[in-house]
Amino acid sequence: MAYDRKKIEELIDGTIDWETLHRMLSQPKDPERFQLYVDILQERVHFPETILLPMGLHLYIVQKKDGSRVVKCDCGHEFCSADDNWKMYALIYVREDEESLNELYPKLMAPDPSWQVLREYYCPNCGTQLEVENVTPWYPILKDFEPDIEAFYQEWLGIPVPEPKK
Amino acid sequence: MTQTFSIEQNFQGVKLGDQALKKHRDHVMTQTKATGHYAGIEHFSLKTKDPILYNKMISRLRAGVVHARETAKRIAASPIVEQEGELTFTLYNPAGDALLTSTGIIIHVGTMGAAIKYMIENGWEENPGIKPGDIFTNNDCSLGNVHPCDVHTIVPIFWEDHLIGWVGGVTHVIDTGAVGPGSMTVGPVQRFGDGYQVTCRKTGENDVPLKDWLHESQRSIRTTRYWLLDERTRIAGVHMIRDLVLDVVKEVGVETYLKFAYEVVEDGRRGLQRRIKAMTIPGKYRAVSFVDVGYNHPDVNVPPYAKLNTIMHAPHEITIRADGTWRLDFEGSSRWGWHSYNAQPVSFTSGIWVMMTQTLIPTEIINDGAYYATQFRLPKGTWMNPDDRRTAHSYSWHFLVSAWSAIWRSLSRAYFARGYLEEVNAGNANTSNWLQGGGFNQYDEIHAVNSFEAAAEGTGAGAVKDGLDHAAAIWNPEGDMGDMEIWELAEPLIYLGRNVKANSAGYGKYRGGCGFETLRLVHGAKDWTMFFMGNGYMVSDGGLMGGYPAATGYRFEAHKTDIKDRIEKGEPIPLGGDTDPDHPEYEHFMQALEVKRDKQTMTTETIFEDYDLYLNYLRGGPGFGDPLERTPQQIEADLQGGYLLPRYAEKVYGASIYQDDQGAWRVDPVQTKKNREKIKQERLKRGRPVKVWMEEERAKILKKEASLQVKHMYASSFQVGPRFYEEFKAFWGLPESWSLTEEELGISSFGQKYRMGVEQLPDVKPLVLVEE
Ligand SMILES: [Zn+2]
Numbered sequence: 001m002a003y004d005r006k007k008i009e010e011l012i013d014g015t016i017d018w019e020t021l022h023r024m025l026s027q028p029k030d031p032e033r034f035q036l037y038v039d040i041l042q043e044r045v046h047f048p049e050t051i052l053l054p055m056g057l058h059l060y061i062v063q064k065k066d067g068s069r070v071v072k073c074d075c076g077h078e079f080c081s082a083d084d085n086w087k088m089y090a091l092i093y094v095r096e097d098e099e100s101l102n103e104l105y106p107k108l109m110a111p112d113p114s115w116q117v118l119r120e121y122y123c124p125n126c127g128t129q130l131e132v133e134n135v136t137p138w139y140p141i142l143k144d145f146e147p148d149i150e151a152f153y154q155e156w157l158g159i160p161v162p163e164p165k166k
Numbered sequence: 167m168t169q170t171f172s173i174e175q176n177f178q179g180v181k182l183g184d185q186a187l188k189k190h191r192d193h194v195m196t197q198t199k200a201t202g203h204y205a206g207i208e209h210f211s212l213k214t215k216d217p218i219l220y221n222k223m224i225s226r227l228r229a230g231v232v233h234a235r236e237t238a239k240r241i242a243a244s245p246i247v248e249q250e251g252e253l254t255f256t257l258y259n260p261a262g263d264a265l266l267t268s269t270g271i272i273i274h275v276g277t278m279g280a281a282i283k284y285m286i287e288n289g290w291e292e293n294p295g296i297k298p299g300d301i302f303t304n305n306d307c308s309l310g311n312v313h314p315c316d317v318h319t320i321v322p323i324f325w326e327d328h329l330i331g332w333v334g335g336v337t338h339v340i341d342t343g344a345v346g347p348g349s350m351t352v353g354p355v356q357r358f359g360d361g362y363q364v365t366c367r368k369t370g371e372n373d374v375p376l377k378d379w380l381h382e383s384q385r386s387i388r389t390t391r392y393w394l395l396d397e398r399t400r401i402a403g404v405h406m407i408r409d410l411v412l413d414v415v416k417e418v419g420v421e422t423y424l425k426f427a428y429e430v431v432e433d434g435r436r437g438l439q440r441r442i443k444a445m446t447i448p449g450k451y452r453a454v455s456f457v458d459v460g461y462n463h464p465d466v467n468v469p470p471y472a473k474l475n476t477i478m479h480a481p482h483e484i485t486i487r488a489d490g491t492w493r494l495d496f497e498g499s500s501r502w503g504w505h506s507y508n509a510q511p512v513s514f515t516s517g518i519w520v521m522m523t524q525t526l527i528p529t530e531i532i533n534d535g536a537y538y539a540t541q542f543r544l545p546k547g548t549w550m551n552p553d554d555r556r557t558a559h560s561y562s563w564h565f566l567v568s569a570w571s572a573i574w575r576s577l578s579r580a581y582f583a584r585g586y587l588e589e590v591n592a593g594n595a596n597t598s599n600w601l602q603g604g605g606f607n608q609y610d611e612i613h614a615v616n617s618f619e620a621a622a623e624g625t626g627a628g629a630v631k632d633g634l635d636h637a638a639a640i641w642n643p644e645g646d647m648g649d650m651e652i653w654e655l656a657e658p659l660i661y662l663g664r665n666v667k668a669n670s671a672g673y674g675k676y677r678g679g680c681g682f683e684t685l686r687l688v689h690g691a692k693d694w695t696m697f698f699m700g701n702g703y704m705v706s707d708g709g710l711m712g713g714y715p716a717a718t719g720y721r722f723e724a725h726k727t728d729i730k731d732r733i734e735k736g737e738p739i740p741l742g743g744d745t746d747p748d749h750p751e752y753e754h755f756m757q758a759l760e761v762k763r764d765k766q767t768m769t770t771e772t773i774f775e776d777y778d779l780y781l782n783y784l785r786g787g788p789g790f791g792d793p794l795e796r797t798p799q800q801i802e803a804d805l806q807g808g809y810l811l812p813r814y815a816e817k818v819y820g821a822s823i824y825q826d827d828q829g830a831w832r833v834d835p836v837q838t839k840k841n842r843e844k845i846k847q848e849r850l851k852r853g854r855p856v857k858v859w860m861e862e863e864r865a866k867i868l869k870k871e872a873s874l875q876v877k878h879m880y881a882s883s884f885q886v887g888p889r890f891y892e893e894f895k896a897f898w899g900l901p902e903s904w905s906l907t908e909e910e911l912g913i914s915s916f917g918q919k920y921r922m923g924v925e926q927l928p929d930v931k932p933l934v935l936v937e938e
Contacts, residue, residue: 008585011587011588011630012587014629014630014631014675014676016630021588021630021631024586024588025528025588025589026528028444029444029445029586031444033584033585033586034584034585036585037584037585038585053447053583054582054583054585055579055583056579056582056711056712057582057629057675057711057712057790057791057792058712087856088856088857089855089856090853090856091849091850091853091854091855091856092853092854092855092856092859093849093852093853093854094859102748103817103818104673104714104814104817104818105669105717105718105814106669106717106746106747106748106811107747107748108718108720108747108748108763108764108765109669109670109717109718109719109720109747110717110718111703111704111705111718112702112703112704112718112765114703114873114875114876115458115477115703115704115873115875115876116456116458116703116704116705118714118715120849120853121856122849122850122853124850124853124855126846127845127846127847127849127850127853128712128792128794128846129712129792129793129794129849130711130712130792131709131711131712132708132709132712132713132714132715133708134456134704134705134708134709134715135454135456136456136477136479136872136876136879136880137863137866137872137873137876138863138866138867138872138876138880138898139454140893140894140897140898141856141860141897142452142453142454142481143452144451144452144453144575144576144579145449145450145451145452145576145579145580145583146449146450146451147447147448147449147583148447148448148449148488151448151449151488152447152448152449155448155488156443156447156448156488
């Protein structure tokens with residue numbers, strides 16, 4: 001079943017009532033959700049580019065006027081081309097000693113840095129923490145998500161990918 | 167001569183003899199491969215012709231399977247089965263593919279199916295023969311079983327003289343006679359210490375267990391009473407389901423039943439494809455998880471070649487195709503090792519459905535159709551597909567639950583992008599600690615314990631709310647911590663506390679669920695040992711979209727305490743939680759000859775005497791989103807409920823906190839906002855461009871600067887994952903000459919070069935159900 005715009009706004013804001021949330025979890029999905037969701041997000045951001053796909057809590061793949069696709073933070077910061085890995089253009093802070101890890105957890109409850117480190121990725125403009133990785137030293141930076149936007153819009157949603165705005 | 171196949175051939179029972187069963191399965195597999203539809207079913211005949219009957223059959227059989235589980239459960243005495251519900255019953259078609267399953271540890275949909283398929287492929291039909299009333303028992307890990315303590319009872323179903331299916335029942339038994347007591351012991355490094363294993367053995371005829379089996383099996387394990395009652399539970403359940411199937415056949419006719427038995431699998435296959443299209447986004451998803459194996463420690467008593475610190479590595483790449491099928495590739499995973507955390511491909515592929523029923527396919531019809539809609543690649547030689555028949559598996563879950571936690575993150579990125587925020591889950595907790603041990607209990611009987619308090623860990627945070635506190639475990643979605651009173655009856659261990667574990671959850675805009683901790687006092691035990699099992703040096707889950715991973719584990723144990731004297735004198739003793747391990751308090755209320763407080767969360771048997779202490783800490787779940795976005799009200803609630811230590815409210819959440827007149831914690835929203843701006847400025851100052859940081863990290867790699875366990879993980883992954891090796895080198899821009907091998911690490915070479923798989927045994931035809 002479909003939900004009204006207000007319910008989806010509440011879902012985004014985390015203020016939705018349990019009854020509706022439970023219904024969302026237990027009943028078949030509402031296929032119109034994506035459009036409504038993207039419309040709400042588009043209205044909330046302050047940049048002019050068209051959101052094609054939300055990538056994360058503050059990240060979007062957007063389409064610019066010239067048709068190019070980039071990853072943007074909702075503060076307006078542009079990371080890179082949509083094909084690239086945004087993390088490579090973020091600021092990184094690595095917690096790799098007991099002291100910096102103890103700022104997060106009691107000592108016995110923190111990873112041992114000779115086994116595992118914490119990598120925090122920040123937006124270089126607004127300082128939001130966009131991702132945290134807990135990996136061994138030397139670990140390559142993974143590209144988490146490579147969506148097939150064409151197949152998603154055309155084959156799954158049955159709608160064309162939005163045209164670049166003139 | 168070319169054989170012609172008809173689909174209809176698949177819908178008949180099998181009259182055994184002349185390898186009829188093997189030919190039948192070959193036929194089903196050939197048609198599946200040729201058409202892309204299970205058993206060649208391109209068009210449903212029963213489902214289309216009589217959808218009401220089809221759905222009625224689903225409801226009736228499913229209800230019957232669930233009912234059998236609920237009824238049979240009452241026979242068991244083991245709290246693992248009776249309290250925690252660690253049992254499952256599944257109905258199979260003649261080819262060994264699952265139609266329907268009960269609730270419970272549904273990883274066994276596939277493992278029992280693999281046992282049936284093994285019997286089919288290896289000619290059980292001729293020897294030992296398959297007859298009405300036969301009972302087969304299996305718990306062999308080399309056939310795909312998760313670990314030896316999951317014991318399967320499998321019976322064939324005959325209609326007149328045709329085999330029309332199978333029923334399997336599994337319980338998690340409390341002990342299987344491994345080198346150490348408990349169902350998932352630490353210590354076995356080879357199969358030969360992993361516990362008593364039987365390979366699809368005929369253990370009963372005419373519905374009655376055979377005497378040689380009963381006598382032999384009781385001598386091979388520690389907890390005989392639980393063992394026998396567990397077996398009765400399984401037999402009662404499978405017979406109830408067999409009777410139900412025969413009743414249904416009487417009503418609808420054998421042809422209709424068999425049509426159903428294949429169509430429902432194809433239906434399950436299409437169902438998964440539909441669901442993937444309805445909920446995700448096509449594309450590629452990547453994530454990785456790790457977990458520690460800290461065996462180079464005096465408290466881990468294993469052979470010298472196993473005394474090694476190493477790390478489980480499980481990277482995945484999920485490809486969701488435009489047609490709604492998907493491929494899960496685990497290239498780069500580390501090699502199997504000399505510990506009991508290895509897994510077989512079937513336990514890996516089947517176990518994933520336990521997780522998926524909690525997210526992607528929360529449906530009653532979970533069957534082998536999902537398997538046929540999925541392509542798995544588990545490279546040969548990795549910990550999830552060992553190429554050696556000596557591997558131990560008694561706690562496979564240690565690696566499995568850790569590896570799967572990353573899959574939550576990948577799926578959650580899809581749900582998030584699609585707007586189905588209600589489905590987002592940052593991951594599952596490491597489902598430990600496992601309090602295990604044995605000896606003579608408070609009733610003067612030989613006994614073993616495995617506390618399933620681990621069935622109630624914190625769950626991962628979502629995109630709209632916190633994770634659940636001390637609530638569930640990935641392997642059994644019905645998880646329950648069990649009543650203290652029941653555990654005290656089952657274990658010579660008195661509760662001195664059961665509390666929320668503060669700071670165990672990953673922080674975030676929405677935090678993970680917290681775990682809990684129980685302090686146990688040994689009482690009434692004789693010749694008693696216990697040990698610890700869980701993650702300690704590493705955390706196996708991961709935060710999502712700015713959230714942090716959960717805390718790691720640690721251990722606390724105290725020996726030769728003065729608690730008995732203190733109780734007699736009426737003096738205070740340690741009670742409640744180990745609330746702030748940076749400022750421990752238990753030690754203020756006792757004297758002990760030895761206290762162990764460290765990150766060594768894997769140990770082998772340690773002697774415990776009455777009035778010794780053991781802390782059982784059950785882990786929390788990972789967080790979602792930047793913690794600076796958590797509301798002041800939520801932080802107040804965390805502080806009030808004991809979920810968060812005050813200093814971390816300040817450091818992690820940037821909260822400005824104080825206590826009001828009544829002593830209640832409050833957060834000042836105005837000052838908090840200012841603190842958070844300051845923290846963001848600090849981030850911008852301390853954060854460095856990734857490409858600058860990479861140069862430094864690269865220099866460390868060139869110099870091979872890392873701990874031995876980290877290097878061992880990479881070396882073993884490079885050996886069995888050549889593509890991972892190439893990608894690693896390309897990412898860091900390493901010279902062609904750079905390599906890292908196990909040989910150069912100066913550690914024991916056991917397993918590096920010489921290996922021998924089970925398929926090299928005479929007359930063994932292994933099942934290969936994944937891409938290798
Ligand atoms: Zn930003």
